[in-house]
Amino acid sequence: MRRGSWRGVIGRVLVVVVVALGAAPRWGLGVAAAQPSAFVDYHALVDEHDTPLPAPLPAGWYFNAMGGDRGVLNAGDIRYGRDGASAYRAEVVSKAPGAQWTWGGMWYALIRQNDDDVPLDFRAIFGPHVASAYQGQVVGLRVAVKSASSLTGNSDLILRLEAKSTSGAVRASWSFPLAAQTYPKVFTAAVDPAALGAVEQLLWVVDRAQPGDAVSVDSVQLVTRVPALPAEEEAFLWSYAWLMANYNPATGMVKDKSRDGRLPAQYGGGDSMESVPATAKTAKIVYYAYRKGYLAQAQAVAIITKIADTLLRVVPRGPTGANTIWPHFTENGGANAVPPRYGAAGSEWSTGDTAYAALDLITALQLIGDPQGQLPAITSMLANIDWGSLLIDGAVSHGYDDHGARIPYTWRGFGMETLGIN
Structure with missing residues (x-):
């Protein structure tokens, strides 16, 4: 990515948003919807x-x-x-x-x-x-x-x-x-x-x-x-089911790992180590699970819109007083970014995870026709990010650390994360 090309990033993101806002919902069932007989x-x-x-x-x-x-x-x-x-x-x-x-x-x-x-x-x-x-x-x-x-x-x-x-x-x-x-x-x-x-x-x-x-x-x-399903359907069903075992319908957030337990009462008592990008990715996967016949349309809509509401209205953006983006990890139902604790650093405010989560959420809402009008809020959030202040030698910084300092490392070199952010 060349120096100054951050405007291209915003342009590509907004093109996706515009397409999403203008698209009709895609509710047709896929070929896997037939009930198994064995x-x-x-x-x-x-x-x-x-x-x-x-x-x-x-x-x-x-x-x-x-x-x-x-x-x-x-x-x-x-x-x-x-x-x-x-x-x-x-x-x-x-x-x-x-x-x-x-x-x-x-x-x-x-x-x-x-x-x-x-x-x-x-x-x-x-x-x-x-x-x-x-x-x-x-x-x-x-x-x-x-x-x-x-x-x-x-x-x-x-x-x-x-x-x-x-x-x-x-x-x-x-x-x-x-x-x-x-x-x-x-x-x-x-x-x-x-x-x-x-x-x-x-x-x-x-x-x-x-x-x-x-x-x-x-x-x-x-x-x-x-x-008894084809191998590719078995792989999807088992993976989807175990992913949803980490989804909390009361909060709309998804845990990073099953083994991440609840917090002690003094830290809020809610789920620990919730992943913002995994939560948004879940919204998109839920739509495909619906298309395959694994859950009802109303249930899919409820999950996707709950996730969107939590990410847009509950999950904080930071750092405070600076160019604000989503954190990588939250806790207590998305209420706060994971802070420094037990000798470990807190969650970063992440450019990559913000980009991945936003685009996955846009895709999911576009596919269901944005029934609650949540897409404009994502458009506004992305448009208000000053990507230029995050450039280091022509590449996008990983974001800000838990103290609000810009992270010196950038999305550079071959890899899916670099492709996703650039």
Whole structure:
């Protein structure tokens, strides 16, 4: 990009806006709208135990493969360690004085952090933003045990699986004897999704254990039953559903990662690390999900316009008293940019993320015909940005840091981010 060509940036943006303002909504359904007539079973990984055990970073890793967190049970009696590259070993080292036996194991929060209290509905795993005809269910559980041993020949040793609700109540449990088995062995349990409903935690527990007992667990999986769709449609549906698991319909914002939990009460108590560009991108993806038949028109309109309202009316622009643009990350439903905290810098005020978010939002609103007249507000916001003050040697700065200083780095060199901003 040549020095002074920022006017070309604004020109291209405004051309897109003008086209959007004049376009008719595109509500025709796509070819994928036909309801599926067959279903297929897939094993969905909860955890494969190929990361460090749960412990503070950098030595440990608290998160599972589904985006939730995880932890060990009864660490006072059980010593946990690695057994090869992809198995965790639980070894009983003690039991309480006078106790008949002890127990240990691991818990896994499904989808989100345990403190968020967001369950996975085993009857409809793709969530409320996918029509019932395309829903999947959890119909089984699988736990791969690498080995089990007992120095005392404990024949009472069992493996117990538990499914818990957000209140911590056990919704269902399944038990398997561990003695006199041939290993490695996969233990399976059938699940009635209608009876089980919403589950927040899945646990495996080594119970009736004695000192000297040891069990190594390789992986934990859900058996899912989902519509049989072409591979490209499967990829879209699963990705869309997991994206929407991070959408908060009350605020209109989308979390950056599932494992980013809620804030403590002293910091507002809302969602942490919401992503402005991911939120706007979600608006566009929701439209395409509608075109594929995965949700109703009214539902798509409600989500897209809610996102637009939050980005335009709630999310701040900054830095204060300077050329103002959107932040990369917000918290508490978009109410504030992520501030410096825990020794880390706060969110930057980002040129790139402002450009990506604005253009995605423009596209989504244009595709639904801008029913609430929100497009002019985006036009005004973009027109009021002084892109010239953001130029450094002919390229656009990344924006402003959390102290309001212009960031010295620019969108230069080959890459999609550079193409997007320039």
